[in-house]
Amino acid sequence: MARAVGVTPATVSYALNGLPGVSEELRDQIKAVADEMGFRPSRLAVGLRLGRTNTLGLLLPDVANPFYPELASGVIEGASAEGMQVFVAQVGLDGRDHASxxxxxxxxxxxxLLFTAVLPHDIPMLTDLRARGVPFGLINRRIEGLDADWVGIDDFAAARELTSLVLEGRQSVAVFGGPERSSVSAGRAAGARAALAAAGRTPLPDGMVGDLTRESGVERARALFDARGPVDLVVCGNDVIALGVMDVCHERGLAVPDDVAVTGFDDMSFASAGPLRLTTVEVPRHEMGRQAVAGLRRRMLGFTGEPQVVELPYTVRRRNTA
Structure with missing residues (x-):
């Protein structure tokens, strides 16, 4: 480009980056040649020269789980409003790829960086990031004893409210939670157990802990029904587990909710669709993403105050399955 215009590369750089030292006539000429050549400046290179890249990283455990793409949409929208780009990385259900x-x-x-699925064994990694001056925030999951910005809901209260709402007439109740090391899964399972205790009931010990997948719901429901026969109610740690339970109900000719009531959690996009109409808890994933970006942006701009905890409202959605 410099050869085409007959100037030095430095002059081209000054012109394209709006720096002084170039006449407006020459600046317009250089920009016209740049357009003809299809040149687009590297935002990363410009950012590095200015000491800023306006990019953030979002770490997700499983992009196949509908919860996370919907959350990511909020992050991307919030970042775009701030003039930032988002790099997304998948770290696995157990966070095995977090460090890499x-x-x-x-x-x-x-x-x-924004983390959505931290576990206690991630504390050294997060402590190292803080020591290196890399700002980060947590969405959804948190770690007890780690002071960090966090955005989420009160999973314990939401699960307790949902379970209390659907308990009437249900005596035999199973709770199919997620990984016990997850603060979210632990809170939801504890909330369900608290509602059962308040009603004078004890959850069945079967299938309390497992993966947050449809396959896990299928496996646990088959094992439970084989061991005990149909139960009155299965309270699930998320909507995907609930789908697996309903698969097994269908294959065994059990009507939902007449024979077995089923609840989910998260109100994923499919939960309110068609004949499914799953009873669940609506988690404001999109707003969680936006709020997390706002908090991280403050840190990126130099805010050093106390950790910011943002607890958003949830909504219990009683539909056709319980």
Whole structure:
């Protein structure tokens, strides 16, 4: 481009980056040549020269789980409103790839990171990030004893409210939670157990802990029904587990909710659809993402105050399955 215009590369750089030292006539000429050549400046290179990249990293455990793409949509929308781009990394259901994903995102010059599925064994990694001056925030899951910005809901209260709402006439109740090391899954399971205790009932010990997948719902429901026969109510740690339970009810000719009532959690996009009409808890995933970006942006701009905890409202949705 410099050869085409007959100037030095430095002059081209000054002109395209709006820096002084170039006449307006020459600046217009250089921009016209740039357009003809299809040149687009590298935002990353410009950002590195200015000491900013306006990029953040979002770490998700499983993009196949509808919860996370919907949350990511809020993050991306919030970042776009702030003039930022988002790099997304999948870290696995158990967070086994957290460390390598963090290294890749930091090496890609992400200015901050958002974690959606932290577990207690991630504390050393997060402590190291803080020591290196890399801002981060937590969405959904949190770690007890770790002071960090967090956005989510009161999972304990939501599960307790949902379970209390559907308990009438249901004596035999199973709770199909998620991984016990997850603060979200633990809170939801504890909330369900608290509602049962308040009603003078004890949950069946079968299937309390498992993966947050449809397959896990199928496996646990088959094992439960084989061991005990149909139960009155299955309270599930998320909507996907609930789908697996309903699959087994269908294959065994059990009517939902007449024979077996089923509840989910999260109100994923499919939960309110057609004949399913799943009873669940609506989690404001999109707003969680937006709020998390706002908090991370403050940190990226130098805010050093106390950890910001944002607890958003949830809504219990009673529909056709309980």
């Amino acid at each position: 994903a963090v290294s890749a995102l930091v090496d890609s010059h992400c200015e901050g």
